[in-house]
Amino acid sequence: MNSVLNNRVLPVSIVNLCRTFKTKVPRVRFAPSPTGYLHLGGLRTALYNYLFAKSRNGSFILRIEDTDQTRKVEGSVKALLKDLKWAGIECHEGPGIGGKYGPYVQSERLPIYQEHISKLLENGSAYKCFCTERRLNLLRRDAVRSQRIPKYDNRCRSLSEEDISEKIGAGSPYCIRFKLSSDCSAFEDLIFGGIAYDVSLNEGDPVLMKSDGYPTYHFANVVDDHLMDVTHVLRGVEWQISTTKHLLIYKAFGWTPPQFGHLPLIVNADGTKLSKRQSDVKVEDYRNNGIFPLALVNYITLSGGGFDHVPGAGVRLKSMDELAEEFQIDRISSHPSRLNPDLLQECNRLEIRRQLQDDQLSQTLVAKLQDLIKHTYPSQTLDIEKEHIKTVLNWAVARISKIEDLVSSKFGFLWILPSNNQMDIDKDLLHRLVEYLETQEVFEEPILKDKLREFSKNNNIKFPELMKILRSVLSGLSEGPGVAEMMHLLGKSQSLERIKAVVR
Incomplete structure (x- = not known):
């Protein structure tokens, strides 16, 4: 059976290749960069990976991708672990947790990458590139000026062994690039369906290993996913266009790739892009603003699909176990996930009710x-x-x-006991009111309101005036809930005590 997208047919071999993972216990990973705080999109990726693993008795791996040392923010890994733990996401392997596939921080795996880059150099899938940053900038400017797609022209592909030896002997710095083929790579996206894309039409040969000895994301994530036996890669849709490039790297090594699923963008209710600069995308901010973890988790799942939810049936708060039991990748919508802030408030309200029970x-x-x-x-x-x-x-x-x-x-x-010393109030009236209320056995709001109205009539005081006096006596405030509701909430004993404090 073939899968089709944009009139392109996915080879049966690739479809079958992906099926081989269906019988394996899943191993998934969340692989953030330590460049700052965990935002809502990152939490969604971690959550969906965790629930997928949990639903199938698999493993959820945390891997820190810190190959870009210039963007590393101190303390961000510690903060990330704190946020994941707060959200109820349990890492089975990772930094500080352990596991037989470590290290789980990429900067600690440099010898592994060096070993594997040598294999690609040996089999001719990669080559050393000596192009300077100045030359690359000139290429970009020329492409923009000529209205062409800026991309590397693969110049160093054709260097002879003699040229390479001479440049290395002269101490010229170099990176290592991957030889893109013009094959139209294809794969079956678990969420979007068939995807086919010829990456060589829009990109030059990508860098695999930078001149500083650190791998790029494209290289390190392929090596790590293979060596860590990752079976499924669930990540943001922004990486979908790179997946065909990653498949070519898998092919160069002779490795079987994992299955890929790309989660759609999270957008605001009006469809505008969610910005990291907004104050409401940091998980830490939600926590500091009184949102409970289970409420935030349910809020995310209500926005993106993947779970049992009948439109119009109202919101039901689900536990992590329930979410894992319901989770199905094929239920995830490929459309952008729209956030509805009202749903978050309702989820948090439901969580307060759950905790009270x-x-x-x-x-x-x-x-x-x-x-x-x-x-x-x-x-x-x-x-x-x-x-x-x-x-x-x-x-x-x-x-x-x-x-x-x-x-x-x-x-x-x-909470505040009012100070009524300065009040100019008819104490005899309040004394009669205390005696009247002490005889009332039921202190429910509707009955109280009727009784207070009856009292005002029998004591020749207008009902609104009595309410004003009582509000001042009970709370010292000019606004708030209705007086009968306030008295019901305070209770008979507390209400009478506050009135008596003025009578004394």
Whole structure:
């Protein structure tokens, strides 16, 4: 059976080659560069690889691709590991974890790359290039001026052994390039289907080994994926155009390539490209802004497909085990994944509700909110008893998307005991109100509202005026939830105590 794209037929041999991996226990990898923070796209790649491995009892490998030493950011690997752990993504092999296929940092694998580049030089698949940066820049400028595709002209391919020896003897620096063939390489993308592309039409021979002895991405990732026995490569769609080039390198070594699947772009709700410069793409920012890890994970899966989700059926928060059980590569959409911020808020709300239903998690949630309250109102007299906080959380879960919302000024009345010493209030009225409320056995919002309306009528005070007085007594604030709702939330004991404080 052949696969077709753009009127090109994928050779049966390549399709069959990919099928050989279907019977193997999968080994997948996440291979970021240590150039800064982990962003949402990187987390999505790591998550999908992890879920694919988890769903098939495979292995998830973390590999650090730091061959471009000029872009390396100190501390980024440590931060990356922290972000992955926070998100619930477990690495089976990698830096600091171990495994029989290490080292898992590319800068520690230089002898391996040197050994393998020698093989390509020996079999004639690669050659030494002595072209200077100045010459390459001139080629680029000339191509742009002539409206041609800028690419290397493969000049050093034709150097004789005598020329090469002379240049090496003179100490001329050189890199090592791969000889691209004009064959139209093809592969079956696990997400996009058949892909066929003649890379030599648009590119000159690519560099495999730089003059500083470090490999390029194209070379190192092929060598590492083969030596680490990677069976499936799930990565961003930006690498799709390079895959045919990678297949040629596999062919030059005589190796069987893994299967490839390319994840579509993540874009904003309006379809615009998600920029790394935006403040909402760093995983660290989501964590610092009160988003729970499981909420962020579900948010990502709702945006890109790959899971059971019926449109219009509402959002259901799923555990990592459930996501792994549901995950299917052929369900991933090839269209850009549009982010809907409302879904993130709903996912976080559902996670708060889930934690409240678990005794241990709810205790942690209460303790976290206690700390937030004390940090936000350090000089106030506070009511932060555990039962009070848990009652508030159960009430607030339908009104907030993160617990940090509960320490905003809008909800300050929940925690701050108001100072009523300066209030000019009819204390006799409040005394009668206390006696009246003490007889009420039910302190639910609708009943309270009716009772307060009845009290205002029987005591010749307008209902809005009574509400204004009570709001001031209970919270010291001019805004907030309705008074009956506030009293229900504070509870009978706390509400009466706050009123009595003024009566005394």
